[in-house]
Amino acid sequence: MNKIKIFTDSTSDLTPDLIKENDISIIPLYVNFDEKSFKDGVDISTEELYRKVEEYNMLPKTSAAPPAEFYKTFKPYIDDNYDIIFIGLSSALSSHLQNAVLAANQFPEGRIHIVDSLNLSSAIGLLVMKAVDFRNEGLNAFEIAERVKALVPKIKTAFIIDTLDYLFMGGRCSALESFFGGVLKIRPVVKVVDGKMVLGQKLMGKRARALNTMLNSVIKEKGNISPERVMVTHSISNDAGYLKNELNKHIDVKEIIETQAGCVISSHCGPNTIGILYIEK
Known part of the structure; x- marks a missing residue:
């Protein structure tokens, strides 16, 4: 071989x-x-x-x-x-x-x-x-x-976008959406469907609330998560440690790996983007 x-x-x-x-x-x-x-x-x-x-x-x-x-x-x-x-x-x-x-x-x-x-x-x-x-x-x-x-098909992803500026510059949202997103502190959740990025739930309010919403949605699926590894990926964010600690408390996996988004991904999502990714059993 x-x-x-x-x-x-x-x-x-x-x-x-x-x-x-x-x-x-x-x-x-x-x-x-x-x-x-x-x-x-x-x-x-x-x-x-x-x-x-x-x-x-x-x-x-x-x-x-x-x-x-x-x-x-x-x-x-x-x-x-x-x-x-x-x-x-x-x-x-x-x-x-x-x-x-x-x-x-x-x-x-x-x-x-x-x-x-x-x-x-x-x-x-x-x-x-x-x-x-x-x-x-x-x-x-x-x-x-x-x-x-x-x-x-078993890969599950969810990213929180911290600013709509990059989505606007990249043509993925309008100037009006970008403006009101900044004023109202809207943080959309980005998922991948059929190989394409799609904007999902729009979370309003403090960043901590958005992080916990994403975190809780993953914890609810803990019985379906493959036990080898989960990844927490971010683009220059300080919140990875918090997510890793909370995941360690609530789900049983061998390792939770922190990674940083490279330039191509970051150019589409912007700074402070963060996500949780895993494989279903």
Whole structure:
């Protein structure tokens, strides 16, 4: 059986420690300000992203890695007798995954397995970590990919957006909604449905109330949560510790992992966004 290499992209928001410890490789998306292009997490950090948004008074455009970049990245591993699994950002949100498919088609059939997460952020990270679990169990690449694909519908995500400014600049809400959202302190909950970001419940009032509403909705589902891991993901937020502590009190999982959203995800959601992500049993 060939060795197995697991790839994902920068929107999986895995920590550097998880990436290194589990032999995961990242193929980043791009963040573009005017004529300047940056690899997410390589040439630009989330903190730098926010500084540039203020400097340029505009959101960046994001773009996928081209097929040639995927091919160049995959080829040394194929030549070294690895089989590859790539788990990437929802195909409904970016061409990144389609470009991975185009590159994979240039190699012998069955050597590269592409998994559409139909999701974003640490929801992808959860699938990647399950792929690592399956690799550690000794499964081959085809078996791992099929098992991960079966988990895609079981991923549950919820993010609280702290400001509507980024949704407005990105064309996802109107100027009027943005204005009244600021005045009334409306914090929408973002979920992923059919691979796309959708605005769900709009929570009003203090941030603590919004956090507890999201937290309680997860705790109510504690009997349905897979016991391996839960992720708390945020974009420069100080509330991750609180959520982790409360989750530890109320749900029984082996680990609760804190991750930070990269530049592509942050450019759509804005600072202080925070979410809880898990896999259903």
